[in-house]
Amino acid sequence: MKNLPSLGAGIRLSAWAVAAACAFGAAAVHAQQAEPVRHLVRDGDTLYDLAQAYLEDPGQWQALARENGNPNPLRLKPGSVIVVPDALLRKKPGGARVVHVSGGVRYTTRSGSTGALERDMRLIDGDRLSTDAGGFATLEMADGSVVRVAGDSELRLERLKYNLTKKRADTSLVLDKGRVESRVSPQRPTRSRFQVDTPLMAAGVRGTEFGVSMREGSAATSDVLEGEVELRVARSGATARVAAGLGGAVATDAPTATLTPLLAAPDLSGVQALQQRPIIDLAFPALAGAVSYRAFIWPAHTAEQVASNLVTATSRVRFAGLEDGDYVVRINGVDAQGIEGRPVTWPIRLKARPEPPVTIAPPDGGVVEQTEAVLRWTAAEGAIGYRLQVSRDQAFTAPLVDEGMLSADSQAVRGLASGNYFWRVGTVIQGKDGKPDAGPYSDPRRFMVRLPVGGKLGMSQQGDEVVLSWDGEEGQNYLVQVARDIGFAGIAAERRTAERKWALESLPAGEYFVRIQATDGDGYVRDFTRPQRFRVTRTVRSGDGSLRSGDGQEIQLP
Numbered sequence: 001m002k003n004l005p006s007l008g009a010g011i012r013l014s015a016w017a018v019a020a021a022c023a024f025g026a027a028a029v030h031a032q033q034a035e036p037v038r039h040l041v042r043d044g045d046t047l048y049d050l051a052q053a054y055l056e057d058p059g060q061w062q063a064l065a066r067e068n069g070n071p072n073p074l075r076l077k078p079g080s081v082i083v084v085p086d087a088l089l090r091k092k093p094g095g096a097r098v099v100h101v102s103g104g105v106r107y108t109t110r111s112g113s114t115g116a117l118e119r120d121m122r123l124i125d126g127d128r129l130s131t132d133a134g135g136f137a138t139l140e141m142a143d144g145s146v147v148r149v150a151g152d153s154e155l156r157l158e159r160l161k162y163n164l165t166k167k168r169a170d171t172s173l174v175l176d177k178g179r180v181e182s183r184v185s186p187q188r189p190t191r192s193r194f195q196v197d198t199p200l201m202a203a204g205v206r207g208t209e210f211g212v213s214m215r216e217g218s219a220a221t222s223d224v225l226e227g228e229v230e231l232r233v234a235r236s237g238a239t240a241r242v243a244a245g246l247g248g249a250v251a252t253d254a255p256t257a258t259l260t261p262l263l264a265a266p267d268l269s270g271v272q273a274l275q276q277r278p279i280i281d282l283a284f285p286a287l288a289g290a291v292s293y294r295a296f297i298w299p300a301h302t303a304e305q306v307a308s309n310l311v312t313a314t315s316r317v318r319f320a321g322l323e324d325g326d327y328v329v330r331i332n333g334v335d336a337q338g339i340e341g342r343p344v345t346w347p348i349r350l351k352a353r354p355e356p357p358v359t360i361a362p363p364d365g366g367v368v369e370q371t372e373a374v375l376r377w378t379a380a381e382g383a384i385g386y387r388l389q390v391s392r393d394q395a396f397t398a399p400l401v402d403e404g405m406l407s408a409d410s411q412a413v414r415g416l417a418s419g420n421y422f423w424r425v426g427t428v429i430q431g432k433d434g435k436p437d438a439g440p441y442s443d444p445r446r447f448m449v450r451l452p453v454g455g456k457l458g459m460s461q462q463g464d465e466v467v468l469s470w471d472g473e474e475g476q477n478y479l480v481q482v483a484r485d486i487g488f489a490g491i492a493a494e495r496r497t498a499e500r501k502w503a504l505e506s507l508p509a510g511e512y513f514v515r516i517q518a519t520d521g522d523g524y525v526r527d528f529t530r531p532q533r534f535r536v537t538r539t540v541r542s543g544d545g546s547l548r549s550g551d552g553q554e555i556q557l558p
Helices: 047-055 058-067
Strands: 037-040 081-084 096-102 105-108 114-116 128-131 136-141 146-149 154-163 168-183 193-197 201-205 209-215 219-226 228-233 239-243 246-251 258-261 280-283 292-299 308-312 316-319 325-334 340-350 359-361 366-368 373-377 383-391 401-406 410-413 419-430 436-441 445-449 458-462 465-469 477-483 491-497 501-505 510-519 532-536 539-541 547-549
Touching: 037 047, 047 058, 047 081, 058 081, 128 136, 201 209, 201 219, 219 228, 219 239, 219 340, 228 246, 239 246, 280 325, 280 340, 292 316, 308 316, 316 325, 359 419, 373 383, 373 419, 383 436, 401 410, 465 532, 491 501
Parallel strands: 168 193, 366 445
Antiparallel strands: 037 081, 096 136, 105 114, 105 128, 128 154, 136 146, 146 168, 154 168, 168 209, 193 201, 201 228, 209 219, 219 246, 228 239, 246 258, 280 316, 292 308, 292 325, 325 340, 359 373, 373 410, 383 401, 383 419, 419 436, 419 445, 458 465, 465 501, 477 491, 477 510, 510 532, 539 547
């Protein structure tokens, strides 16, 4: 599957922009309990000037007046204090609105107040965000630009200004750790700007889609998917332009940035689109040049609402704690410098509920020594029935049993021949629409049917010929051994045969033991049967005319 179409330049939509065209609705303003700004009045200050300076709107002078006892707006007393409440600051033009939060994300205001970040909060200059390893936040700027803060990141919103009259944005973010990804709206006015600073470099743009990563004590990187980014090295002031498809890295104390092509997107063509376990498990081929991978997952058609994100050192990604539904996963490789490569997106459908019951008997790999196998499983809460399949092959291409609605938590399967079988069971509940809702099957469990061999041993003798016969099944081969002692220390006779009888000649008279080892049609080699005893006799006529057996005992005729 190709990458989802992209919104950035107006022709293609990026994978992130699937839901960008949807209106976000009116933002609820949250007061984050910050300390107000306290302005020490200087000679010449007016409420009009202070409203413009702090609230970017001189018309807010009346609100300032009300908060400060209605002083004369044009004759403020030098040395007095004008309080600018946090609530007014968060209503001014600019700032950032929280449009999505998942996992653990906390904010800290410029005055040190902290709390859990919530959707629809407004953030302003000086606020900080900190995400847990699986946390994620999406921010919308006044000009429509979108900033996504990945897990294990620390971001300061240094400057979030926007001039309503001139449609001019001035955004400056400081990334101390982790990663942010930005889709910046094209900013035509020459004075508009969008910049992400790190301790090692600054990345500035005027409309593009790019990411910035900061590895503590290691390197700062930027990767560009759309447009162009200008990097400025903090140590030397040297600049470099990074075009789409390239990445730039600045190591600690490096005087210049190193540019390199982005890694190719990983190959997810072999990933199972249907996931039937609560933990989504996606394995894919390792990507050449990648030392780790970053992965995101979000509900289909809501690209900004990332449900989970992670970084892994192996080409296997797992997500837990998600409800059943349709999702999109995005994965990219990360090279040795920390530059993140091109992403690939892939649709995933999670259908893991109702979860299958736990199988009880036969145990996996267990042996059944009769033609009937009783399959048992745990009773599932809320179940209105169960579905059951039994097959000779693990793929269940031609099930011998295919029951769609069993009421009990066990089922007897009869008429089985020796061989390997696989079985699985699923739960059926009543869905929200009142119709049966069938969950996925359990993992296949194998059991073996091994009907007894040699349980009915026959022996007949005619003259010098002794015929042994036994019971078995079609397709079996047999190793038959005859010995004088029950421990089979010395083998008197041995034969391999596909028949279920053996004619022996010239066995001396006496007591013998026989045991049989069967090899089933599927190649399974059984243990030897329990030794069974039989006797061979020989008759001879003595010199006195009487009949005697081979061991000298006289045979009395009727």
